[in-house]
Amino acid sequence: MSQEHRPADDPRATASERVADAEVPGWAGGVMYVLRWVTLLVEVNVMVLLGTLAGGVLLGAGPALRAGSAVVARMTDEPTPWRTFWRVWRAGFWRGNALFAPFWVVGVLLWFDGVAVTLMTGPVRAVLLGGLVLALVWTTVVLTYWPRVVLRYERGFGETWRFLLLTPLLGPATTAAVLVVVLVVWIAWTFLPLAAVLLGASFGLWATGRLVGDRLDRLDADQPR
Numbered sequence: 001m002s003q004e005h006r007p008a009d010d011p012r013a014t015a016s017e018r019v020a021d022a023e024v025p026g027w028a029g030g031v032m033y034v035l036r037w038v039t040l041l042v043e044v045n046v047m048v049l050l051g052t053l054a055g056g057v058l059l060g061a062g063p064a065l066r067a068g069s070a071v072v073a074r075m076t077d078e079p080t081p082w083r084t085f086w087r088v089w090r091a092g093f094w095r096g097n098a099l100f101a102p103f104w105v106v107g108v109l110l111w112f113d114g115v116a117v118t119l120m121t122g123p124v125r126a127v128l129l130g131g132l133v134l135a136l137v138w139t140t141v142v143l144t145y146w147p148r149v150v151l152r153y154e155r156g157f158g159e160t161w162r163f164l165l166l167t168p169l170l171g172p173a174t175t176a177a178v179l180v181v182v183l184v185v186w187i188a189w190t191f192l193p194l195a196a197v198l199l200g201a202s203f204g205l206w207a208t209g210r211l212v213g214d215r216l217d218r219l220d221a222d223q224p225r
Helices: 015-020 026-054 061-072 081-091 093-119 122-152 157-170 172-191 193-222
Strands: none
Touching (some): 026 081, 026 193, 061 081, 061 093, 061 193, 093 122, 093 157, 122 157, 172 193
16 A cells, blocks of 8 residues: 555644643643543534434445544544534445445355354364454454554545455554554443444444554655655
């Protein structure tokens, strides 16, 4: 992926810099920043839900994840998160759906594989189960890369998906960190349902997005100029 396709406005201010610029200095400014950060995560969670429903789920999930990722990439630096979300949601609606469509196909195939595993016994079951787990892990990592990749690069369907399918191998450390974040979110969904409802999708987009964004930065920096 070429560096020339990165968006021009990609703010990367650190937390300390943001706290220093807060209206209230010192520890009070830090508390206000944290509260604003959590509030924005809750808002983004609502945005992603509404964006998904606005497209009838099938046509809304991809654009909603893409637009949500655009908002969490800026977080407290974003002056109008709701406007940004819906602007990105509308602007990339059909492209987002075209690039997201393979996930629906894979999801159906994985569901059928899961049903088949329950019907099998012995070594065949073990082989199918191992393949299913590997496919789930691979798909999960690709899905975490998807929003940042489609936001950052204006590439065609084939080239985008060739890159996405290789992402779990491009940075093993990033892949491991992404899976840890996904595991934390899954535990939250299981044992802390209220936190999951309020922050589940948005925290996942923010945390994995930071990891993926840093990895894409390094990949772009390694490209010949």
